[in-house]
Amino acid sequence: AQSVTQPDIHITVSEGASLELRCNYSYGATPYLFWYVQSPGQGLQLLLKYFSGDTLVQGIKGFEAEFKRSQSSFNLRKPSVHWSDAAEYFCAVVFTSGTYKYIFGTGTRLKVLA
């Protein structure tokens, strides 16, 4: 079955430290891949997306993500975290063969220590 997994429910990092949030999917072909961020009390905002081409994609707010087909992963990274990055992050995957499915992971809540 098609699925999206974010294995880390909570992550805590110090301000200035690097960050990597994990996302794995289960699918036979390459899906469309997204990362969204949700600040407290807000809706979701798109950080970046991957459809095809270069497997390292750049997004807003200094984030990047790398698609690794062999690992069925699309991990989100940031070299230096800012306190304002504290939020919940969702990986989302669109599966396009057969019935249209837009599936979100369960989210990773990021806490940033000053």
Next chain:
Amino acid sequence: DADVTQTPRNRITKTGKRIMLECSQTKGHDRMYWYRQDPGLGLRLIYYSFDVKDINKGEISDGYSVSRQAQAKFSLSLESAIPNQTALYFCATSDWTSGRSNEQFFGPGTRLTVL
């Protein structure tokens, strides 16, 4: 995103009541979606509509219905609310005609509590 608005933003209701959540968008997008968000479960798709005459069930449509009154409006109804429908509800839109159909734009959410 201010281009996607949801009303009300907060609602408290009682079991058995009929509730309607409304979504409007000024982005000119053809596709609209309703999700619910529960802690630890992420967002789950309730219904989606690819145009005014197209309505599709999502992952968790039981207990919900929708109406696409116009391209810009997509409402979600709970015919007889129950406590486990307490959640944060999001409307989203996307634009097929621009080729960016898979990038979704979210409203601010409606927090619904069913007592």
